[in-house]
Amino acid sequence: MNNQKPKYHQIIEAAVKVIAENGYHGSQVSKIAKEANVADGTIYLYFKNKEHILVSLFEEKMGEFIERIAKAIEGSDSASDQLYTLIEMHFRQLSSDYYLAIVTQLELRQSNISLRLQINQVLKPYLKVIDGIIQKGIDQHQFKEDLNMPLVRQMIFGTLDEIVTNWVMKEQKYTLVDMVPEIHRMLVSALASK
C-alpha cells in the first residue's frame, strides 16, 4: 500500500483488488475500506456512495486506458496502422493488469442499469477514437466510402470486447497479444475498399 497516495486513489486501487478477488457482490464497502487501510466512514469523504466508487474506478482506469491508446495512434498516418495499434494497445493494457481485466470485463457488468449507463458515458471517447480511425480510412480510400459508421464501430468494439472477455473467462490460458495480427487482418479486410 502506498501511503503517499492520496486516499482517493488508495480507495480505488483497493476496490479493484477487492472486486477482482471477491466478485462484485462479495465486495462490501467495509472490505474495500479495510484493504485501503482507511475507516469505513473515510470512503464517504471521497465518494458519495458505493456506486460512485465504481464509476470513479472506471473513469480513472478507462480514462488512462483511452488516453494511452489515443496517444499511441497519433504516431501513425495510416488508418490500418492506427487500427493495429488500437487493437494491440487494447489487449496489451488489459493483459498487463489482470485484476482490472476481471473487473471491467466480468464484475462491473453485473452492476445495475444506472451504473451501466454511466459506464457507457465513460466509454464514449473510446468509441470516438474508433470512429476517427474509420473516418481516416475512408478519407484515405483504404476503407469503403459508404461504410455505416455505427455498425462498423460496433463490429470493432464487439469483436475486441468479446475476445477479451473469453480470454479472461478462460483464465488467460493463452497470450492475448498473439491474436492481434489475425484480428487486424480480418477487420481491415471487412472494411477494405476493394
Add this chain to the structure above:
Amino acid sequence: MNNQKPKYHQIIEAAVKVIAENGYHGSQVSKIAKEANVADGTIYLYFKNKEHILVSLFEEKMGEFIERIAKAIEGSDSASDQLYTLIEMHFRQLSSDYYLAIVTQLELRQSNISLRLQINQVLKPYLKVIDGIIQKGIDQHQFKEDLNMPLVRQMIFGTLDEIVTNWVMKEQKYTLVDMVPEIHRMLVSALASK
C-alpha cells in the same frame, strides 16, 4: 422438476415479462409468482431456486432460438448464404420479441458469475453452429483455410451481440434487420479466401 406441466411454462413466461418490465434487481420471486398466478411456494415445486428459473428461461428461449437458426441454415449449401441466414434469423427473432431481447441482452447480464457460466453453456450449441459455418466455408474454399476458429467465432458472435445490445439500449429506434446485408458483407470479407 416437471417440464411438461403448464405451470412450468407459465412461470417462465411470467419471469420474462416481470424482468423486462422491472429489471433484474426489481424482479422478486413473489412478483414472478403473482404474474404467473401461482403462490410463491409453488415456484419451488418447479424450480430448485431463483437462479434455476433464469437458467431455465434462457434454456427454453435460447433452445428454440438456436434450433430455428440451425433449421434455417440447413437449406443452403453455401457457407456465405448460411452466415446470411444466421445473421438475419438472429436479428429477426430478437426484433420480434422485444421483452426477450431486453431480458437476454441487458437484464440477465446483471446476474452473478455462476449464472453467467451456465448461460454460456446454453450458448455452446449456437457457437457450434457458427463453427460449422466457418468450417464449411473453409472446406468450400470460400473462407481462408488457416482461420483461427475460436477467434473468428468470437468476432462473429461479438459483432452480432454488440449490435443487438446497442439496438435494445437505443430503444430500437431503427430496424435491426436492415443491417443484415452490410454486416454480412463485412464478415464475409473478413473471412474471404482472397
Add this chain to the structure above:
Amino acid sequence: MNNQKPKYHQIIEAAVKVIAENGYHGSQVSKIAKEANVADGTIYLYFKNKEHILVSLFEEKMGEFIERIAKAIEGSDSASDQLYTLIEMHFRQLSSDYYLAIVTQLELRQSNISLRLQINQVLKPYLKVIDGIIQKGIDQHQFKEDLNMPLVRQMIFGTLDEIVTNWVMKEQKYTLVDMVPEIHRMLVSALASK
C-alpha cells in the same frame, strides 16, 4: 405472551413494553420483534416501517382511551359532571397502565415531527370531546357564553397533560386520581358563567 392474539396486536403490546423499558431511542426493531416472539421480518408483514408501528400503537391505545371517555360522559347531562368524568377517566386510564403512560407522555414525544403530526391527528377526536363538553356548558349556561373555544380546550388539555407528565416523571409517588376534585373545581371556576 398471548399466542392466540393476531401478531399485529402481539407486536404493538411488545412495542409498548420495550419502549417503556428501554426508551424511544433504545427500542430497536429487533428488540420489539424478540419481545413479540416473531422474526424481525414478520414486523414488516404488519407494519410498513418502524414509524408505522408507533403510529399504530398510538392509534390503537388512544382510540380505546378516547372511546372509553366518550362512552362514560354519555351518562351525564351536566357539562360540569362530564368534565369531572373526563378528568377522572383520563387519569384513571393512564394510572392503570404505567407502561402506556411512560410511552405516551415521555417517549413518543421524542419522535420526529412527521410522527408527532400523525399523533396530533389521532388526538383530534379527544379534543372534539372536550369541545363538546364546553359547548354543552355554554348551552346550559353553566359556562360563560363568550368563551374562546380553542383557548379553553388548550387550557384543559394542557393542564391535564402537564399534570400526568409530572406524575410519570416523579415515578408516580402519589395517586393521580386523588387530584381530580381540585382540578375539576379549578377548571369549572375558570369557565363558570358568574
Add this chain to the structure above:
Amino acid sequence: MNNQKPKYHQIIEAAVKVIAENGYHGSQVSKIAKEANVADGTIYLYFKNKEHILVSLFEEKMGEFIERIAKAIEGSDSASDQLYTLIEMHFRQLSSDYYLAIVTQLELRQSNISLRLQINQVLKPYLKVIDGIIQKGIDQHQFKEDLNMPLVRQMIFGTLDEIVTNWVMKEQKYTLVDMVPEIHRMLVSALASK
C-alpha cells in the same frame, strides 16, 4: 468552558438558527459549526458534547426569559397583576423570537430523556416565580388558601405551554398576546378565593 468568549455565544446563536431551520434531527454539529463560522473541532473547546450545546442554549435563553419576567412582576403588588404580567411577558417574548419559540416548543422536546431532565432543572426558577405569585395571592386572600400548590403551578404552566405550542404549530396565524386577557381571567377565576 469559557463563557465570556464571543465564540461561545456565536455557537449558541448558530445552534438556535440551525435547529429552527433544520429541525432537531437535521442539526448536525458540523452544520452548527458552519453556521457559526468555526471549525467542527472548535465546538468542543467550548462545549463538552452536543447535548451540552443544547442545555447551554436553553440555559442562556431561558435564563434571560425568566429574569425578564421576574423583573417585570416586581413592579406590581397584586398577585393577579403579577400573573397578568407573567402571561403577557411569556407570550411576548416567544412571539418576538420565532426561532427560539420553534426550538423550545417543538425541537428540543425531541431530545432524549437525559436532556429533558436537565431542561426541567433550568425551568425550576420559572416555576418558583409562579409559586411565588400563587403564595402572594393566598397571602393577599385573592386566591383560595387551601390551593394545592404543585397542582396549580402545573395548571398554569401547562396551559401557557400548550397554548404557545399550538400557536407555533399553527405557524402563528394569530396574535398570541391578544389571548392574554382571557387566559388571565380564566386562571384567576380558577384560583379565586370565592
Add this chain to the structure above:
DNA sequence: CATGAATGAGAATTCATTCAT
C-alpha cells in the same frame, strides 16, 4: 400438488467526537 405466512441473515451509511498539526 398448492398455498402463503413466517423466517432471519446480511450491508450501506451517518455523524458525534478526536487529535495531529
Add this chain to the structure above:
DNA sequence: CATGAATGAATTCTCATTCAT
C-alpha cells in the same frame, strides 16, 4: 486557541426459501 480529516459503531429493512396446513 483553532482546525478539519479521519474514525467506526450502530441499525433498518429486503427477499429467497421453508413448511405446516
